[in-house]
Each structure stands twice: as C-alpha cells, then as structure tokens.
Amino acid sequence: MLVFLLLAAATLRLCPLARAQPLCRSHTVRTGKMFHDGQQNQGGHLYFSSATARLIKHPCKKNIALYLGKQLFFTRNNFESSLLPFSIPTSMQVGIREVTSAHFASSVLLLVVNRKVYIYDYEAGSWNASIGIKHPVSHISGDNCCYSEHPFCLDISNSVFAYLLGDLTSQTNIYFSNTQGYRFQKYAHERQAELVGTLGGIFYFHSLSQIGLLLVDQGKAKFGYSDHPLNHSLGLPFDYNGTLDILITPGQKGILIFWYENSLLVSRGAGQLVDTVPVREGHRILYSSISEANVTIHSVAANENELAVLTRENNLYYGSLGILSSFLIKFADQDVWSQEAVLMFTDLGILEILTPLPDSVFPAFDFQKCPVNIQAILMDPQLQVDFCKVELLHGEFANQMFIIDMNSELELTALMIARPGTSPVPLAMVSNPYSLGLQAVIYEDSYTYDGNTKHRLNISLRQQHHWGRADPNFTSSIKRPTISTITLDIANKEISCVDLKPLTALISVGCDLEKKIIIQNEISACSKGILNPVALQDNYSYIIEKEAYDPNFRRQRATKDLVVYYPYEKLGCPLLVYYDTPWKPVVELWRGGKFQEVIEAEYVLLEVNGLFTYTYSLTARSALCTSQPQNWTTVIENASDNGPFTWDRENYMSCHDPNNDAPLKWPNVPYQILGGRTANKVTFEQRNGIYVFFISIVDPYYSYCLLQTTFSIYVYGAFPLPLIPPEITILLLTVAILLSVWLAYIIPQVLRTEQGHRIQGFWSSLCRRYRERCACFRRRS
Secondary structure (H helix, E strand, C coil): CHHHHHHHHHHHHHCCHHHHCCCCCCEEECCCCCCCCCHHHCCEECEECCCCCEEEECCCCCCCEEEECCCEEEECCCCCCCECCCEECHHHCCCCCEEEEEEEECCEEEEEECCEEEEEECCCCEEEECECCCCCCCEEEECCCCCCCCHHHHHHHHCEEEECCCCECCCCCEEEECCCCCECEEECCCCHHHCCCEEEEEEEECCCCEEEEEEEECCEEEEEECCCCHHHCCCCCEECCCCCEEEECCCCCCCEEEEECCEEEEECCCCCCEEECCEEECCEEEECCHHHHCCCEEEEEECCCEEEEEECCCCEEEEEECCCCEEEEECCCCCCCCCCCEEEEEECCEEEEEEEECCCCCCCEEEEEEEEEHHHHHCCHHHCCCCCCEEEEECCCCCCEEECCCCCEEEEEEEEEECCCCCCCEEEEECCCCCEEEEEEEEEEEECCCCCEEEEEEEEEEEHHHHCCCCCCCCCCCCCCEEEEEEEEECCCCCCCCCCCCEEEEEEECCCCCEEEEECCCCECCCCCCCCHHHHHCCCEEEECCCCECCCCCCCCCCCCEEEECCHHHHCCCEEEECCCCECCCEEEEECCEEEEECCCCEEEEECCCECCEEECCECCCCCCCCCCCCHHHHHHHHCCCCCCCCCCCCCCCCCCCCCCCCCCCCCCECCCECCCCCCCEEECCCCEEEEEEEEECCCCCCCCCCEEEEEEEEECCCCCCCCCHHHHHHHHHHHHHHHHHHHHHHHHHHCCHHHHHHHHHHHHHHHHHHHHHHHHHHHC
16 A cells, blocks of 8 residues: 555655646637628738737737738727638739738738738728739738827838848848838848848848848858948858747847748847757756757747747746847646647737637627646656746836937936845846947835835946947947837846746837927017017018029029018017028027027028028138038039038038048038037118018038928118218218318319419409499398
8 A cells, every 4th residue: 555655655656636627728710701791801811921820919919910811800809709701802903912011000000911011901891902012022020119199119110121032132022111001112231132042031120220131051151231330241140040030029129030840040139140049858958948848839929028938848937038048948738739820929928729610500600719828837846947036027117118319318216125035136138239339327225014125226328429438430420310229127037937027118219309499589670669560460561672682592683572471470470680680590409398498500591581681790711620511502503402401410511520531622612511519690781670580500510300481580780771882882972072172172273374364363353243233122122
C-alpha cells in the first residue's frame, strides 16, 4: 500500500498541474442568422492567398478586426455574432478575388485584391479603388496613431505604402499615400538603384522618424533607412528564412515581429537590431530560439506588451515584449489547433483562439472561441513563474501625446510602489534617441499604509541636439520634425506582471499648434484720433495710387489705382508709425492665450497689396553678409505657382551661414531680413496711409511652426509731395540767387558810364511825371 501511494505521488509530480485544467474552454458564437440582412453577400467572396489564416486587429478600435483565410470575415464587435463571408461588389471588377495583404488605415480597410488596392470605408459602407498605382502591387503597410486627434497623429494613420513583395529592389515600383490609400504617388528611396537584393517590405517607422526598406539577399536581410543619421549605411543583417510576415506592434514603440513557419524574430529598434526569441522554463533557457524547439508556427498575435504563438503541434507559447528582452514560456498542451484557427488578444492578459465554423443551413459562419486567461495560467506553480515585484506603476502621461517644440523641454513624473524586500529597476527609454534625449532621477517619496516605499521618478525630455551630450553626426537633422515614444517599464520585470503595463507616451518633436505670433500695438491710429474705429468697421476703403504699388510684387508701377477694403475684424485698428523714423515691429510669441516672449529671431515682411513705398536701413554689405542674401523677388520667382507669401523657415537661407556658397555679387541691395543679429529696420517714403503687412518667422532654429500672421500700420507725418519736383525748385532758386548777386555787382558799374547816366535820366523824368499826375489827381478829388 505504501509503495502504491509513493508511485501515485511520483506520477502526480511528473504530470503538470496545467494538464488537469484546460487552457481554455471553447464556446460557439451563433447569433443573428435569422435576421441577417445579407448586404455583405452581394458581390464576390474574397479569399486569402496564404494557406495559413491570419487575423488583423485595428490597433485603436479594439472591436474591429479582419479574419483572412479561405473566407474573409470583417467584424465590428470582436466576432461576437455570426458573419457572412466578406465580399467585394461586382462593380469593382477585380477579376480574381485573391487578397494578398490588408491594413487598417484610420477609418478605412485597405485590401490588395488581384494586385490592386481597394478601399472599404466601413463607417460609410462604401468601396473605392485607389488612384495612382500604375504597376502590380502585392502588399501594403502602414501604422495607426491612437493617442489624440492631433494632425501629426492623424498623418501617421493616413500614411500607407504599396509595393510588390519579392521584386528586385533596384527596379521595383514603390507607391506612397498620405490620404489613407485613396491616392498614391511613386516613392523613390535614396540610392534605390544601387541597392542589391529583393524587396522584403517598406515601412514608415514613425517611432524612429525613418522609412525603412527591407533588403533580402541570399538568406540574409537588412534594413536601409531614409534619413540622417541612419541613411549612411545599412542595418545589421539577420537570417531571413522563407517569406517573413512582419507585424508592427501598436503604440509606435518600434517593436517589430518577424515570423514564418519555423522562425520568430523580434526587433525593438525598428529593425536596427533583430534578435531571436528564446524559450524558457523558469529561469532556465530551454531553446535559444523557437526554431530549435522543432515546431511549426501557425499563428502569432501581439499587442503593445504581449506576444503569443500557436503551433501546429497544439503548443501555445506566451511571452512579454519587455523593454530590454523578450522570451517565451510554453503552456500545457491542449487540442486547440486547426487549419483555420488564429490567435487574438481581446484585452490585457486575455487571449482568444478563434476558429470560423460553417453552417449547413445558413450562409453565415459561426465562431468558436477559446479564451485564455493568461494571469490564471501563470499562477500554475509548474510553470515556475516568479511573482511580480511591483505593485503599482503609474504616470499621468501614459497613453497621451506631447509636443516639444525647438528649444523646449518636457517634465514627466511617475510613481512606483514595489513589494517589500524586492528591488525592481525602473527604466525609461525613448524609441528615437537620435531625436529625443532624456534624463531620469528616482528617489524615495513616501510610504504606503502597509509600509511599502513609494518611489518617484522625474523624467526630463529635451531635443537631443540641445542636450549637448551627443555628437552632431549622431543626432537627427535639427530642421526636420521627428517623433519618438517614451516608455517607462521595469527592466527586470517578471512575466507574471501581466496587469502592469509599461507607461508609454508619444512625443512629437515638432510644431506646437498652440503657438502664434502677435504684433504689439500699444499706440494705434484710433487711440490718437487719426482714424475712427466706427468708420473702419463700416466697409472702410482706401485708394493706393498706381505709382505706389505693384500687383506682381516686383516693385514696378501699376497701370491703375487700387481700391482696398479694410478688414477690421481681422486686423483691428492699425498701429501708428511716424514716416521719418526707422521702424520694426515688436513681435510677441503667445501660447494657449498666454504671452511667452518677445521674438528676436529673424523674420520678413511683405505688404500684401504690393505697396513698395518702403525700404530697409541696411544693405547686404552693411548687414555683414558673406553670401548673397535672399529677397522677396527671388523667393517669389522660385515659388512658381505657390503664391507670393512663401518665404518661411523651410526655404530660408541665411547670408551669414558659412555653408551658403552664393557669392555676394550685389552688396548694395537692401537687406530684407529683420531681427536676428542685425539692427535692420524699415524706412518709409514720404507717403501717409495704411500698410497691411504679412510677417513670417524664417529662422529655422526658432520653432518648427510656420509662425505667420498679417497686421496693419498707419504711416503719418509726411507732408504732401510738391507739384514741382524738388530738383527743379533747387535749380531755379540757385539760378535766382546767382542772378541777384550778378546784378548787384553789374548795376553800379553800368550806372557810372554815359549810357548809365541816360538811363538814370530816363527813370528820373518818369518818376517826376508820375508824381505830377498823382498830385493833380489828389487836387481834383
């Protein structure tokens, strides 16, 4: 009897506890068939090109997903109802209804059907064919930003690539769209003609602010990037076995998952470094990669922090995508695999094994679901999983988007509470260290009621270029806006910390849309009684003489006078400026309705109606230019059809820049840039009236925003111009003075001669006769 008990105990130790309890309990979703409207059944059913099913979830709208297999199923409720196979209208005339790739771009679903791209707007229920693709494509790629409605975030969701997988990279045609796939244009990668190998994919790695081109050659693959500093060389090569599917995990953290039947690789730096994923049992590594486990991968699912793998051998593996490393553990076997089965994370720590089931009576398919509670499984002592050392990791910045403009900083704080007797290591990392630098400080803040220590973490973020700690060749181009994510996680976090999500935020190193410029207007023409604000609001108009303006902004006289209506609602009362005093505006920076500073950066002015009765106090020479400065004439000529007001930070070139090689050919031309290092000012001609100026901050190192506005001034104090030109007046006056001096000299000389005496006698007799007549007139009166 004792021997029997010992044998029974040994048997129980050999059989894992997880075998006694199933990983999941299946149930079938069967709803809505009798009342299904059948709208999706109009047209041809689509099918997936691969023999292995796939599932694509919308990263932002968690209930929206697309199943790709022998049939396609589109759901808006996480497959909680029976569905008809997904079909495309016959009006699209797709021919072969084979789908090779699919992608969610914001509110639309993109499908590559028969080498063409089609768009299904699931909110409007409409189909469209993409425009601009002239060659066959097989795949599309993109990403989605779920943080906010900021335009920069929306641009991420709208950006899509289309390409032909496996084509020669040097000859392939790549298409790019920033309109959710509705309209494409050709994309040319730098030095594409020189690249060797076939195309394994092209991706917009927003977390790195780079476009990555995957090159495949002789069983190896590596990424080529688009912008400085990563465009100088190709990335590190990695094994490329088969045709790898590439998953971009949600959250813009730069985590990529590469997988095929016998290969699983993970990259945390947008392809810069690609590693295998080891399989562990407790603290022991069983296999350095899943390929050594001699299994065939069937389905892979991932969310922001978790990874799951289903194999054809009915093995289910689970792992976390840690901040430093990733590994998998094997759960107990269960008969959950089928050819049509796929994995899907429905929530944090909740994994579902989904299988569509046909119905012999109704055309709609049911869905078999087998939910796996990861946290409950990890509590099995047979898995030898350590308990989580951290009770709380919290930060108000999680899942938010922030903006760091040029020369700005951002301060974030987080709270960590560890279990007593443990020493977790919090670690903050950025996905784009070439653009964003950080400095973190941790300290003990206080204690909980249980006696646990609260640790406070302060994170300072600043543009890497301005930290002064990185080589300029390492940093991104400071003129180019970039983005990065900041992730705070526990470096030595256990896999049991399922509910302890990393704190992630999106940082846009770019334009802060809350910024604007305002021209200081302390003394206006209305406050001094020169103009009446009531009259200005009553469709006030004024005339610009044809001699004073040029509608083409080339400082040439117009052919007729111009009547201008004053927009008082936009401009208010004009600033008062005395014509004979050199002037420049006081430009203020405001953010969110609050004054920030007076701008000293370089800016330019242009009178919007073409007035040219003003110039500048400095010339190119007196401004100490080392190269020929830009001016409005050259900028407008280069702008072609983009309009006259195109001088901004993106096309500005400083004449003081040593890298500007434009020779100084005309040193006496007016220097038309105000602010910055010079004391340049505007000088006005002798003309009173209203000027409406467009102002643009052109200093590329002040802000990523196009800081522009319009304002008005009233120039006063100029006397009316004389009818006779002043040159003629001066000439006549000079002649008169010289003539008077000459007469004063010559008349006494002439009077001494005989002829002079006769003249004197004539005038004397004339005067005597005049006096006699006057006396006679007085007597008569």
